[in-house]
Amino acid sequence: MPELPEVETTRRGIESHVRGRVVTGVQLRVPALRWPIPPEISGVLPGNAIGAVHRRAKYLLLETAPGDVLVHLGMSGVLRVLPADTPALRHDHADLLLDDGRLLRLSDPRRFGSLLWQPRGEIHPLLQGLGPEPLSDGFDGDHLWRLSRGRRAPVKVFLMDQAVVVGVGNIYAAEALFRAGIHPLRAAGRISRERFHALAGAVRAVLAHAIRRGGTTLRDFLDPDGAPGYFEQELSVYGREGEPCRHCGTPLRSLRLAGRASCYCPRCQH
DNA sequence: CACTATACCTGCATGC
DNA sequence: TGCATGCAGGTATAGT
The missing domain is CATH 3.20.190.10 (MutM-like, N-terminal)
Structure with missing residues (x-):
């Protein structure tokens, strides 16, 4: 969850x-x-x-x-x-x-x-050793850009590294990369500062929006049934392999990165 | 040092 | 119906 x-x-x-x-x-x-x-x-x-x-x-x-x-x-x-x-x-x-x-x-x-x-x-x-909170002032595109220099790991793996920035797991990494138009396989060290600014903004936006929606699967803490959160219906790529991209209609693809399913749009993300 | 694979554990969907 | 398989939102740690 x-x-x-x-x-x-x-x-x-x-x-x-x-x-x-x-x-x-x-x-x-x-x-x-x-x-x-x-x-x-x-x-x-x-x-x-x-x-x-x-x-x-x-x-x-x-x-x-x-x-x-x-x-x-x-x-x-x-x-x-x-x-x-x-x-x-x-x-x-x-x-x-x-x-x-x-x-x-x-x-x-x-x-x-x-x-x-x-x-x-x-x-x-x-x-100890955790990165900045993504919704704090300590997190921005410059931070990602600086930490990523010389790193060849795929940007999605980089983004999910809690020493880089905390709180971004498999769902929201996929969603943020889609919003920023960045391919999950792209080497972190080869992404421009400008694109990292877009990515940082996407991370903030997707997390803030998900919080407003009560998360993807959580909602009520007093009800033993635990009703689901409302963000699930707004996911753009996570769990949607084979379904059409909401932006361009191209079927979404999935690959495995560090053992995690990673859904993306082959047309919108580069 | 950067990076990858493995391990932990249960439940569920899928396919035979 | 039963059973094997693979997969699931995390992350420390061992290994390359």
Whole structure:
């Protein structure tokens, strides 16, 4: 599910429900997701109130006095606020019990997500070395252009490198490249500054638009059914191999880059 | 150093 | 119907 817009949609969805709530207990049903769940989650967190909910890259940070709870949704993770007596299903791995009779539940069938702890004043190693936020002032065409010099990797792989810019995953990389008219295979180091400006603008636009639409697959955090986001119907290329380009009508093609399906228009993207 | 392949895990669609 | 196969929105890490 989650690239930046889905994580941001999750952040906005849960913040008003968890902010100010005291964590009265923690229920873990697995010892580890992608990484072992650190002892502080059950040993230090309970008794503390949750403050702001931040997002850095695709991580959510639940602020408390002694430290931050880090949540990464991986490929299939979902966070929901539910009544405390909601039965746990097979993939409901962790609950933070709240003092209002509800709980914050992390479900993740594939378990590529993570639940981590960052002590106050420290920066977790996984948050170090990340590139700028794509919707911040630190991200623009010049940034992409500078980092890309001398790099021969395909621009789509470059764009999905979280050290270059965070939050851009397979869906939005494909969409941004289409908007910018850049072929996903083009070597990053051979793209002009002007075209990188167009690409940076496309990344911003597609992410901002997806957030306004509630992400591609996320929407409601209180409904256990989890209604879908509204961006899916607006995808230009992702998942549309063989279908006509919305701009020129040419059938879209797909290739594999770094193991990921990469859909593009052979006529509009060069 | 840049880059690629692999691994983690489950569920689902597809084809035989 | 059952079973094998391949694929899925992420990313650290081992290997070239």
